[in-house]
Amino acid sequence: MKVAVVYDLENLDESRVKMVDSVCEALSKYHDVEKLPFGDNFIERVKTFDAVFNLSTAHLQMHVPAILDVLKIPYTGSSPLAHALCTDKILTKIVLQHHGIPTPRFFVVPIGEEPDSLDFSPAIVKPPRQGSAKGIHADSVVENVEALKRAVRRVHEQFREPALVEEFIEGKELSVGIVAEEVLPILEIDFSTLPDGLERFYSYRVKHYYGEQTCYICPARIDENLRRKIEHYARMAFKALNLRNYTRMDLRVRGDEVYFLDVNSLPMLTPNYSDIVKMAEAAKLSYEELILKIFNDALRCHRDL
Ligand SMILES: Nc1ncnc2c1ncn2[C@@H]1O[C@H](COP(=O)(O)OP(=O)(O)OP(=O)(O)O)[C@@H](O)[C@H]1O
Numbered sequence: 213m214k215v216a217v218v219y220d221l222e223n224l225d226e227s228r229v230k231m232v233d234s235v236c237e238a239l240s241k242y243h244d245v246e247k248l249p250f251g252d253n254f255i256e257r258v259k260t261f262d263a264v265f266n267l268s269t270a271h272l273q274m275h276v277p278a279i280l281d282v283l284k285i286p287y288t289g290s291s292p293l294a295h296a297l298c299t300d301k302i303l304t305k306i307v308l309q310h311h312g313i314p315t316p317r318f319f320v321v322p323i324g325e326e327p328d329s330l331d332f333s334p335a336i337v338k339p340p341r342q343g344s345a346k347g348i349h350a351d352s353v354v355e356n357v358e359a360l361k362r363a364v365r366r367v368h369e370q371f372r373e374p375a376l377v378e379e380f381i382e383g384k385e386l387s388v389g390i391v392a393e394e395v396l397p398i399l400e401i402d403f404s405t406l407p408d409g410l411e412r413f414y415s416y417r418v419k420h421y422y423g424e425q426t427c428y429i430c431p432a433r434i435d436e437n438l439r440r441k442i443e444h445y446a447r448m449a450f451k452a453l454n455l456r457n458y459t460r461m462d463l464r465v466r467g468d469e470v471y472f473l474d475v476n477s478l479p480m481l482t483p484n485y486s487d488i489v490k491m492a493e494a495a496k497l498s499y500e501e502l503i504l505k506i507f508n509d510a511l512r513c514h515r516d517l
Pocket residue numbers: 316336338342343344345346348378379380381382385412413414415462464473474476
């Protein structure tokens with residue numbers, strides 16, 4: 213098949229360049245592959261391909277699949293609807309709650325308003341439409357109304373978004389991936405090896421500057437009942453959010469209670485770096501096998517539509 217690997221030129225950092233090159237390399241043993249950055253004449257150019265591996269992020273995450281739907285070209289990943297829901301953490305939580313999938317309790321403070329009480333503590337204040345831990349810092353976790361007001365104001369001013377205030381769950385941090393209807397081994401992120409004084413969660417600085425000092429354990433050190441419970445809710449969330457082909461969900465566990473924090477409808481696929489790739493390794497899937505599994509499942513999903 214003639215396959216385009218589509219990506220956006222914005223936010224093209226080192227790990228994204230590596231992801232695009234590695235996906236091309238993995239597919240090129242079986243298909244006629246070309247890189248296609250989103251840009252001028254995209255519609256005309258993409259029409260000449262039989263299928264797309266969609267690696268476009270952030271702003272284009274839902275637009276590229278929307279264009280491909282109109283052109284009836286099969287592509288990897290979810291539909292525009294699922295990406296739209298998952299790029300907004302408030303909408304994601306409303307859908308999860310509606311389906312009885314556990315997520316931390318929360319409230320929203322719209323721009324122009326100020327919170328005057330805090331019903332649960334500690335709480336974490338987040339911008340709902342960002343990713344990669346943007347806007348998440350040590351002082352995003354608050355225990356009183358004054359600190360809450362400051363954190364809310366920062367989200368409003370810095371991102372021009374409402375502020376999402378969630379109960380902060382002290383506990384193990386896990387991530388669960390689904391690829392081609394298979395739940396991969398669950399990944400545990402252990403922050404206990406970080407230097408003293410650093411927050412024990414994925415703040416912006418921990419995610420971007422302390423990756424090497426964070427410990428990744430796969431499969432996670434959890435018992436079989438908890439594993440089954442997570443798998444059950446992850447499959448439910450996959451359906452409820454209309455996800456397709458592959459995804460990654462972040463969660464925390466406290467005792468044997470599970471809380472879904474965030475659903476990544478287009479997780480990164482960088483070798484030796486991305487969580488999904490670590491999970492695939494634990495399932496004895498090589499990088500090439502993972503990419504082909506995603507691609508072949510995407511073709512199957514489109515045949516079934
Ligand atoms: N309610 C919560 N309780 C405990 N920790 C939390 C909570 N919400 C967020 N965190 C911490 O902050 C991190 C980032 O939060 P979240 O996953 O919501 O943001 P994100 O920017 O979408 O992350 P990414 O896109 O990188 O997955 C989480 O991985 C977790 O460590």
